Amino acid sequence: MYKILKKQKWSDTIFSNWVEAPFVAKAAQPGQFIILITKENGERIPLTIADSNPQEGWVQIVYQVVGASTLELSSMNEGENLYAFVGPLGMPSEVENFGGKVLIIGGGIGIAPIHPIAKKLKELGNHVISIIGARTKDLIIMEDKMKEASNELLIATDDGTYGQKGFVTNIMDDILKKESEAIKDIWAIGPPIMMKMCTRVANEHNKQIWVSLNSIMVDGTGMCGACRVSVGGKTKFACVDGPEFRGNLVNFEEMVLRQRQYCDQEREALVLLEEQIRRKASNG
Amino acid sequence: MAEKLKPAEKLKKNRVSMRTQEPLERIQNFLEVPLGYSLAEAIEEAQRCLQCNPAYCVAGCPADVRIPQFIEKIIEEDIKGAFLEIKQTNALPAVCGRVCPQEEQCEGACIMNKKGKPIAIGRLERYVADWARQLDYSDAKKPSSKLGKKVAIVGSGPAGLACASDLAKLGYDVTIYEALHKPGGVLVYGIPEFRLPKSIVEYEVGQIKELGVEINLNYVVGLTKTVDELIQEYDAVFLANGAGAPSFLNIPGENLNGVYSASEFLTRSNLMKAYEFPNYATPIRVGQKAVVVGGGNVAMDAVRTAKRLGAKEATIVYRRSRKEMPARAEEIEHAEEEGIKFELLTNPVKILGDEYGNVVGIECVKMELGEPDESGRRRPKVVEGSNFVIDVDTVIIAIGQSANPIVARSATGVEINKWGYFVADEDGKTTHPKVWAGGDIVTGAATVILAVGAGKKAAKSIHETLSIKQ
Numbered sequence: 219m220y221k222i223l224k225k226q227k228w229s230d231t232i233f234s235n236w237v238e239a240p241f242v243a244k245a246a247q248p249g250q251f252i253i254l255i256t257k258e259n260g261e262r263i264p265l266t267i268a269d270s271n272p273q274e275g276w277v278q279i280v281y282q283v284v285g286a287s288t289l290e291l292s293s294m295n296e297g298e299n300l301y302a303f304v305g306p307l308g309m310p311s312e313v314e315n316f317g318g319k320v321l322i323i324g325g326g327i328g329i330a331p332i333h334p335i336a337k338k339l340k341e342l343g344n345h346v347i348s349i350i351g352a353r354t355k356d357l358i359i360m361e362d363k364m365k366e367a368s369n370e371l372l373i374a375t376d377d378g379t380y381g382q383k384g385f386v387t388n389i390m391d392d393i394l395k396k397e398s399e400a401i402k403d404i405w406a407i408g409p410p411i412m413m414k415m416c417t418r419v420a421n422e423h424n425k426q427i428w429v430s431l432n433s434i435m436v437d438g439t440g441m442c443g444a445c446r447v448s449v450g451g452k453t454k455f456a457c458v459d460g461p462e463f464r465g466n467l468v469n470f471e472e473m474v475l476r477q478r479q480y481c482d483q484e485r486e487a488l489v490l491l492e493e494q495i496r497r498k499a500s501n502g
Numbered sequence: 503m504a505e506k507l508k509p510a511e512k513l514k515k516n517r518v519s520m521r522t523q524e525p526l527e528r529i530q531n532f533l534e535v536p537l538g539y540s541l542a543e544a545i546e547e548a549q550r551c552l553q554c555n556p557a558y559c560v561a562g563c564p565a566d567v568r569i570p571q572f573i574e575k576i577i578e579e580d581i582k583g584a585f586l587e588i589k590q591t592n593a594l595p596a597v598c599g600r601v602c603p604q605e606e607q608c609e610g611a612c613i614m615n616k617k618g619k620p621i622a623i624g625r626l627e628r629y630v631a632d633w634a635r636q637l638d639y640s641d642a643k644k645p646s647s648k649l650g651k652k653v654a655i656v657g658s659g660p661a662g663l664a665c666a667s668d669l670a671k672l673g674y675d676v677t678i679y680e681a682l683h684k685p686g687g688v689l690v691y692g693i694p695e696f697r698l699p700k701s702i703v704e705y706e707v708g709q710i711k712e713l714g715v716e717i718n719l720n721y722v723v724g725l726t727k728t729v730d731e732l733i734q735e736y737d738a739v740f741l742a743n744g745a746g747a748p749s750f751l752n753i754p755g756e757n758l759n760g761v762y763s764a765s766e767f768l769t770r771s772n773l774m775k776a777y778e779f780p781n782y783a784t785p786i787r788v789g790q791k792a793v794v795v796g797g798g799n800v801a802m803d804a805v806r807t808a809k810r811l812g813a814k815e816a817t818i819v820y821r822r823s824r825k826e827m828p829a830r831a832e833e834i835e836h837a838e839e840e841g842i843k844f845e846l847l848t849n850p851v852k853i854l855g856d857e858y859g860n861v862v863g864i865e866c867v868k869m870e871l872g873e874p875d876e877s878g879r880r881r882p883k884v885v886e887g888s889n890f891v892i893d894v895d896t897v898i899i900a901i902g903q904s905a906n907p908i909v910a911r912s913a914t915g916v917e918i919n920k921w922g923y924f925v926a927d928e929d930g931k932t933t934h935p936k937v938w939a940g941g942d943i944v945t946g947a948a949t950v951i952l953a954v955g956a957g958k959k960a961a962k963s964i965h966e967t968l969s970i971k972q
Binding site: 241261301306313401447448453476484487490 | 580586654681682683691719721723746748750757760762768770774775778779780781783785858897906908
C-alpha cells in the first residue's frame, strides 16, 4: 500500500510524487489534503492534493524540502512504500459555476494545490484567469497543467527571468483595477506572506478571497487542535473547518507565529538527519 | 494448589500492595509505574476473596467478567484456567486490569469494600493477562463456522474492539475502520506508556485480529468513505469513533505557542513518541514550567507526562477542591508522589504571551465552593480580586472533549443530540435500523470500561437483530 509510483525532481528542493492510494483518489475533491508518514518513526506531514485519478488510483503531491521529514520523503524512491497515507482531509473548495470570471493565484509550491481548484472551476464552466508566480523561472511549476486548467494564464517572477517581473499581487491588482466587477471569486494559495498580500489587494478592491492555510497539524481530523487559527475573531481548526478560509477574516500574524512554533526542534532534527545521510554515504 | 482460608482469616488479611517504580526514578523514564504481582502475591490476594453468591463485583463490571471464578482458579494455581474465565467476556484484560477505575466498578461493589479493603480485582486481572502474554499463550482462534454476514465498525478504540471481538466469535465478518495509523484509539494516542505500555495494546489488538477481525488503518469514515456507503455495503454498522474534539477554555491567549489541548500534547507524546525526539520525528515543547488545567485522568496523564519530558515544575490547576477531582484515586496519588503541584480552587482567566507569541504566564483567580450544582458537586465561585499569575512555558488544557462532527455529518438518518453525540438506547440502537453506536460518541467522554461495556451490548443487540432477520 501507498507505493510511490512515480517521482520527479522539479528543482533543487521541489519534488513531486505520485502515490498509489485508491480510496483517497476516489474521494478526493479540490481543496482537500492528505497526511502521510514516511517511516514508522516519522511525523504526520499534511500536504494539499495536487492532482488525483480515481480510475488509476493515484494521488499526486508536490513538496519542497524544508526540514528533516521532507528531506526523508525526497530520499525515498519509486517503488518504495510510504508508512501511511490518509485522506482526503478537510472541507472541499466551495466551487460552482459563478457565471463569470474567477481569479486563481498560486505562488511557489502553492501552484500545486491551486491546480485542482482551477481545473474544477473551468470544468464547471467558469472563465478561469490564473496567475502563477515564483522567485525565479526554475521555480515555476506545473505551467502546462495550469495552462490546461485555465482560460488565461499569467506568470510573474520576482527576478523577471520569466513572465512579468514582480509579484503575483501586481498582476492581481492590475486585473482588479480593470475588471473588478467581472471577477466573481478569488482563490490564492502560496506562502503566508503572499496570501496575506493577496488578501490586502482583495480588501482594497472590496473583494472576497479564499486562502488555504497549511497550519501545523498532528492527526488532521479535528482531534487535537494543533492547527487552530483565528478567523473572524473565532478559533477554527484548519484541518476540519478549513483548510480554506476567507482570507479577509484570517489573523495572518498569529498564523505565522504558530507556524514557527517548532523552529528549534526542526533545525535539530535536520542536522541529525543530514549527518546520518552523510555517514551512510561515506560508509556505502 | 494454595490453601483455602476460613472466612474469619480472610477478613483479617489486608490487600496485597503492588510494587511500583520509585518516584524519583520513574520521573526520568516512560516505563510502567506499577510493577505487577508475583504469583505468590496474586495467590495471597486471591485467597481473601469471599466468593459471594450472587457476586456483587460482577454486577459492578460492564464487561461481565466472571470474577469469582477467575479468582478461584488463581487460588488453584491454574492461571491458564483463570485467563480462559476472563477471556470468555473480556477481550482486553491486560488493558482493563490497568486502566479501569476499579474503585467505581468491581472493587467499589466488592463486599469487602465496606471494610475499606476490597479485593484487588484489577491487579489480579492484570496478573492473569500478563501471565498469558508473557508465555505467549493464546485462546484466540477463528470460529469454525461463519454466518456470512458483514459488520463494519468505525473506530478501533475500546468500544470498537470489544464489539469486534464478540461479533467475530459469533461468526460475523468484521471490518474495523480506523482513522489513525495505529489501532487502539485512546489506548494508543491518549493513555501514556507509563500507565499502559503500547506493546500490551498491540498484543491484545493482535489477539482480536487472530479471531479474523480485519482492521483498515488510515481510513477516515466521513471523508475516505461515508457512513451512508458503509450502510449500503454491510449488514450492520457500529459507530464507535470516540468523542475526539478537544474543548478549550475560551479565554484570551489560548492560541499562543506553548498552549496545547491535552489531546494534542498526549497524541504527540504517546502515538507519535515525541518523548523520543529526534529519533521519532514529531517534536514537543515543555520547557521548565508546565501547568495543566483540569482534574480528570487526562489531566493527570498530561501533567505526569510533562514532568517526564523534563518540566522542573509541573502543576495541576483545578477549579474545585481535591474531593471533587474526577481522576482515579491511584492517579492522583501517583502524581503527588512524583512531585506534581496542585493549585486547587483555582481557575485560569487569561494566558499571557511575549512578543514572539510564546506563552509566559497564566493569570488565575481563586475559587470557593458554593451550593451543589446539577452534578451534585458544589459549584465553584470566583473570589473577587484574588487574581495572580503563574509563570509558565507550557499550558495544557485538559477540561474534556466534545463530539467530532466528521462521522456524524456523513450519516443520513442517524440522529444526533444538540451536543453532536449519537442518540442511542441501552443496546446501542440508533434511529437508523442498520446502525448502532456506543462509547464516548454516545455518552461523552467517559472511561475505557464503559466503552467496552457499550461495545459488548451493541454486539449482542446486532446479533439478536441480524439473527431474527434470517
